[in-house]
Amino acid sequence: MDLRAYLSRHPLIVAPRLLGWRLAKDGCEVRLIELEAYADLEDPGSHAHRRPTRRNSPMFGPPGHAYVYFCYGNHWMVNIVAHEPGRAGAVLVRGALPFAGEALLRSRRPKARSDRDLLNGPGKLAQALRVDGSHSGLDLLSEGSPLRLLPPENWRPDHEPDWERIRVTPRVGLAEGKGHELPWRFVLAEEE
DNA sequence: ACTTCGATGTCCT
DNA sequence: GGACATCGAAGTG
Numbered sequence: 001m002d003l004r005a006y007l008s009r010h011p012l013i014v015a016p017r018l019l020g021w022r023l024a025k026d027g028c029e030v031r032l033i034e035l036e037a038y039a040d041l042e043d044p045g046s047h048a049h050r051r052p053t054r055r056n057s058p059m060f061g062p063p064g065h066a067y068v069y070f071c072y073g074n075h076w077m078v079n080i081v082a083h084e085p086g087r088a089g090a091v092l093v094r095g096a097l098p099f100a101g102e103a104l105l106r107s108r109r110p111k112a113r114s115d116r117d118l119l120n121g122p123g124k125l126a127q128a129l130r131v132d133g134s135h136s137g138l139d140l141l142s143e144g145s146p147l148r149l150l151p152p153e154n155w156r157p158d159h160e161p162d163w164e165r166i167r168v169t170p171r172v173g174l175a176e177g178k179g180h181e182l183p184w185r186f187v188l189a190e191e192e
Numbered sequence: 193a194c195t196t197c198g199a200t201g202t203c204c205t
Numbered sequence: 206g207g208a209c210a211t212c213g214a215a216g217t218g
Contacts, residue, residue: 038199045199053214053215055213055215069213069214071198071199071212072198072210073198073200073210073213074200074211075211079199094199122200123200124201127201171199173198173199175198178199
């Protein structure tokens with residue numbers, strides 16, 4: 001099973017399994033510690049709940065690509081496309097820790113007062129990594145892509161999540177009726 | 193064409 | 206803990 005196949009499962013399966021993976025861009029790397037699953041048919045809070053549009057079309061495309069969209073007038077949200085064949089879905093990256101290039105990450109987040117303020121939010125993460133709409137649709141698994149998704153060292157396809165260390169909660173920021181009660185958020189507990 | 197409102201961050205009290 | 210800036214996308218007519 002290669003990485004693409006690993007991501008070709010329901011986003012709810014993929015999300016907890018991507019904890020500890022890294023996003024890399026121009027010398028910076030961040031380690032993912034907070035992720036949310038967004039599905040299609042059964043998930044009214046997902047952009048893939050409806051038909052494909054110019055914005056959400058990456059969610060319907062190949063797993064392992066990026067889906068980046070603009071929200072609340074200021075912020076870019078980074079997603080990793082993940083879904084079963086013939087379906088749609090993605091994993092939203094909501095939080096991370098610096099792994100490499102920390103000084104550069106910091107310089108792009110001048111408003112971050114504390115360490116935990118640097119990457120603890122989807123908009124903050126995109127700002128620190130300088131990801132925006134121009135990256136939507138990029139293949140995160142292809143060498144040579146400016147934005148890449150990297151598995152942990154010693155990763156194996158049969159790796160299972162360490163549930164002892166994962167906190168499962170409802171997703172953040174969803175209105176009533178949008179699946180706000182679904183426990184589809186996964187956080188590496190002792191690292192938040 | 194116009195309206196609504198969001199998968200948020202920041203600053204202020 | 207609360208106000209609010211900010212601007213596309215998508216829904217409505």
